[in-house]
Amino acid sequence: MADDIREAQAVTPAADAAPAASVVVDGLPPENHTPGIEPDVPITSPDAFAVASTDGPAPKRGLRAMLPRRSGKLIVGLALVIAIIVFSIIGPFFTQSPTSTENQQYLPPSSEHWLGTNHLGVDIFAQLANGGAGSLMVGLVAGTLALVLSLCFGIIAGYVGGWTDEILKFITNVMLVIPGLPLVIVISAYLSTRSLWIVALILGFTAWAGAAIVLRLQAKSLRSRDYVYAAKVAGEKTHRIILVEILPNLLPLLAANFLGAVLLAILGEAGLSYLGLGPSGSITWGTILNQASANGALAQQMWWWFVPPGLMIALFGCGLALINFSIDEIINPKLRQAPAAVKSVRKARKSRATQRPSGPSAVASAPVAPRDDEKVKA
Numbered sequence: 001m002a003d004d005i006r007e008a009q010a011v012t013p014a015a016d017a018a019p020a021a022s023v024v025v026d027g028l029p030p031e032n033h034t035p036g037i038e039p040d041v042p043i044t045s046p047d048a049f050a051v052a053s054t055d056g057p058a059p060k061r062g063l064r065a066m067l068p069r070r071s072g073k074l075i076v077g078l079a080l081v082i083a084i085i086v087f088s089i090i091g092p093f094f095t096q097s098p099t100s101t102e103n104q105q106y107l108p109p110s111s112e113h114w115l116g117t118n119h120l121g122v123d124i125f126a127q128l129a130n131g132g133a134g135s136l137m138v139g140l141v142a143g144t145l146a147l148v149l150s151l152c153f154g155i156i157a158g159y160v161g162g163w164t165d166e167i168l169k170f171i172t173n174v175m176l177v178i179p180g181l182p183l184v185i186v187i188s189a190y191l192s193t194r195s196l197w198i199v200a201l202i203l204g205f206t207a208w209a210g211a212a213i214v215l216r217l218q219a220k221s222l223r224s225r226d227y228v229y230a231a232k233v234a235g236e237k238t239h240r241i242i243l244v245e246i247l248p249n250l251l252p253l254l255a256a257n258f259l260g261a262v263l264l265a266i267l268g269e270a271g272l273s274y275l276g277l278g279p280s281g282s283i284t285w286g287t288i289l290n291q292a293s294a295n296g297a298l299a300q301q302m303w304w305w306f307v308p309p310g311l312m313i314a315l316f317g318c319g320l321a322l323i324n325f326s327i328d329e330i331i332n333p334k335l336r337q338a339p340a341a342v343k344s345v346r347k348a349r350k351s352r353a354t355q356r357p358s359g360p361s362a363v364a365s366a367p368v369a370p371r372d373d374e375k376v377k378a
Contacts, residue, residue, distance in 0.1 A: 071329075077322030084316045088132030095126035098283050108304065115304045119295045127288050128308050134284040135266050135313070138200040142265030145204030146211065147258045154212035155250070158219025159242055169216070175209040184268060188277040196279045199272065203265045211257040218253060222246050252330040259327070263320045270313055285309040 092098075103121040107113055115124040157168035187202050188194060222228060223246070231241050247254075272278045273286025274293065292298070292306040 071326060073322045074326040077319045077326065080315050080319030081323065084132065084312060084319070085136065087129065088136055091129030091132070092126075095129050096123045098122065098126045098130040100126075106300075106302070115308055116302070118291060118305060124288070124305055124308070127283055128285070128312065131283045131285045131288055131309065132312065134196055134279070134282050135269060135286065138196055138203065138269045138279075138284070139262040139266040141197065141200035142204035142207065142268075143258050143262035145201060146208040146261040146265075147254065149205070149208035150211035150215055150257060151254075153208070154215030155219045155242060155246065157212075158216035159223050159246060160238070161220075161223075165216075172209050172212045172216070175206070176213065178206075180206045181268070181271070184272065185275070185277060188272055194278070194280050196282050196284075199269055199279050200265065203268045204261070207261050207264055207268075211261070214253065214257070215250065218250055219246060222249055252327050256324050256327045259320045259324045263317050266313060266316065285313050 107117040157165045270286035288309040297305040
């Protein structure tokens, strides 16, 4: 009797074998289907996988992946920037001389003088058109200088490392903690004569440290990639690895830094000119604001003197900022994938709303789950 009990405890009945219809091998359905039994997970054929993999647009590669996608921000930003640049280039050919004093003083806007005249009888529209070239030149030169310095102190320090990294990082940190605007004011005040080039060099020399910190961190991250190691093993020189392997991956970030430096340089020149420390003997949007402030244009309610140059600076800065936002979508993957994720969520909600039945018939046909007390009574 005891032996029978021990045998019954030692031997356990085998579990029921899974039906053939519920077994999937390598993603392929079985040939014979057992009636009345359905698998928990729907079986998908290989053809369906092939069709699903081809749905949606193909991912961008190469240079196309580095370009910002077409959006409202990019179109508006490009339109503003291009329109102001074209106005600054073509406008001087259709206006009076910006130094002509043959007109009457303090004239209001008219068909002959679209923005009136100033205290010297100079046509303000002519100054606005000619001053755009000076402001844009300062922005481009300062932005280029800041970009070159940030490349030298950022990418070289991040890739080479060692003592080179320590020395370049120390210089960058020193420039980063020095207040930019007071330094620019002191340097400009020390110089007796200031041309557009000198002002642009001063602004560019004081605007590169922040971008160098970001580029250094990115270069340190890229130097540990497999393709950089492969280039080192192949015997490539350091300068070629930086120019061919690392620099192309930083193009969106470099473009964003360049646009930001151009915008800050234009604003900095306008601030220096407003304080009387701008370029001597040159016409820019900042010098127009300085003349308007010094001659009481705001007190005399001569809006046509100070509003147009301020509006041009604001619109150009807005255009650069919108372009910069579009470039940020390339640098930041979350911003790049956000519009597609929002569209997919909206599409799923819309499809659920169309599939859900509505009206009194749907309410009557919907099954009602029994309460807990009803389950107990049953």
